[in-house]
Amino acid sequence: MRITQGTFSFLPDLTDAEIRAQVDYALAQGWAISVEYTDDPHPRNFYWEMWGNPMFDLRDGAGALMEIQACRKAHSKLYIRVNAFDSTRGFETTRLSFIVNRPADEPGFSLKRQEGPGRNVIYTIESYATVAPEGRRYES
Amino acid sequence: MSSATLTPTPPPAAVQPGPVGQGSAAAGGSAANGPAGGAAAADQVDLGALLAGSHVNEVLEELDRELVGLKPVKARIRDIAALLVVERARQQLGLAGASPSLHMSFTGKPGTGKTTVAMRMAQILHRLGYVRKGHMVAVTRDDLVGQYIGHTAPKTKEILKKAMGGVLFIDEAYYLYRPENERDYGQEAIEILLQVMENQRDDLVVILAGYSDRMDTFFRSNPGLSSRIAHHLDFPDYTPDELGQIAQRMLHEMQYRFSPSAELALREYIPLRMEQPHFANARSIRNALDRARLRQATRLFANADRPVSRDELMTIEGEDLRASRVFT
Numbered sequence: 039m040r041i042t043q044g045t046f047s048f049l050p051d052l053t054d055a056e057i058r059a060q061v062d063y064a065l066a067q068g069w070a071i072s073v074e075y076t077d078d079p080h081p082r083n084f085y086w087e088m089w090g091n092p093m094f095d096l097r098d099g100a101g102a103l104m105e106i107q108a109c110r111k112a113h114s115k116l117y118i119r120v121n122a123f124d125s126t127r128g129f130e131t132t133r134l135s136f137i138v139n140r141p142a143d144e145p146g147f148s149l150k151r152q153e154g155p156g157r158n159v160i161y162t163i164e165s166y167a168t169v170a171p172e173g174r175r176y177e178s
Numbered sequence: 179m180s181s182a183t184l185t186p187t188p189p190p191a192a193v194q195p196g197p198v199g200q201g202s203a204a205a206g207g208s209a210a211n212g213p214a215g216g217a218a219a220a221d222q223v224d225l226g227a228l229l230a231g232s233h234v235n236e237v238l239e240e241l242d243r244e245l246v247g248l249k250p251v252k253a254r255i256r257d258i259a260a261l262l263v264v265e266r267a268r269q270q271l272g273l274a275g276a277s278p279s280l281h282m283s284f285t286g287k288p289g290t291g292k293t294t295v296a297m298r299m300a301q302i303l304h305r306l307g308y309v310r311k312g313h314m315v316a317v318t319r320d321d322l323v324g325q326y327i328g329h330t331a332p333k334t335k336e337i338l339k340k341a342m343g344g345v346l347f348i349d350e351a352y353y354l355y356r357p358e359n360e361r362d363y364g365q366e367a368i369e370i371l372l373q374v375m376e377n378q379r380d381d382l383v384v385i386l387a388g389y390s391d392r393m394d395t396f397f398r399s400n401p402g403l404s405s406r407i408a409h410h411l412d413f414p415d416y417t418p419d420e421l422g423q424i425a426q427r428m429l430h431e432m433q434y435r436f437s438p439s440a441e442l443a444l445r446e447y448i449p450l451r452m453e454q455p456h457f458a459n460a461r462s463i464r465n466a467l468d469r470a471r472l473r474q475a476t477r478l479f480a481n482a483d484r485p486v487s488r489d490e491l492m493t494i495e496g497e498d499l500r501a502s503r504v505f506t
Contacts, residue, residue, distance in 0.1 A: 095340055096340065096342070097313050097341075097342065097343050097344060098342040099342075099343075100342035100343055100378065101338070101339030101340065101341075101342035104335065104338070104339055105339070
């Protein structure tokens, strides 16, 4: 199951030129670019690992692309996303975030039902990938 | 190479579109093509229109107007600009050719305007569409080379990332290579630089600067670097006359002026200063002017019992210059 998180996630994967165009757009807005990766694609997992520091003084998308390539080289089988952070007062948050790398095989999620008080059903989802311990997911 | 880079750059105001894709950027570029891109011009290109469209002439004229002397340097820059325009024209007609190597080395004594010219170079390259952003990142050895093992590569890459789309200006580049220390990390920085200079020519232009003689030894010991630099520009020293003109311009910018006696003093000062050690051309002149301003301020305070006029606040007198130690 192809996970759909962030902007453009219903589109085919972006090419490098498209990624650079997006990064250039973000930089033109004055947003800072950062690269993050994770092996836990749960939608509530906000804390992805940072690939280096956020790049606050970048001028051109080629710089970010260097980092994306380096991250892909190191974590080719994991999810990698690019964030654009807007530091403007009032926003101070991520304005744009999209996935630039994903595992070849995405096993998807299982739905768990738990009986709560008064036979309420509590639903939870769990990625099949996270059944394996951290660092050994997406090994195959 | 994407089609967006083949079209002449529209004026710098071009804004990247938000949505996915770069197709619209290319469309904007060919619209700016104007008359030269018409159907009739299938096998001819109007060089003049290409030049005018790039606004590069304005930068060249500014260079001529604002920088004193430096005749050979200006001539070389014009040559390079002409080459780049021709290269653009060739690309428009589909004549193959690898994108020209634009890395340069600027050699010359201190204070001969290497940094200033490098900044202009970034503008020229930007107008001609050879760098995308046209900013300049000026660094020295300390910004590139780390203190311990594993420190250099991230540091150099950090700088390279910042410089992407613009010009990386490495001042006193010969310090990167220290032959006397075998375990120096400078070599590592050079190797990373070389790799980027070769593989990402479209993203970044590197300008190495430094004293002529030391740069020569530097290039001799790093043949890989030397062979990747297409343009070697040598900055000549300024003549006393040119230094005088530079002083006048600097003062004008600072909104000061010389009294006639000060002008005379300056004319005597320059040759004397040139013979002194550590003479750094325009930079020495700037320092001399800064010290003259200090003395002028002290002088104005010495008779602070009466109000000072606008004229007095603006005028540097002969005595302000003559108090310098070169006259003793």
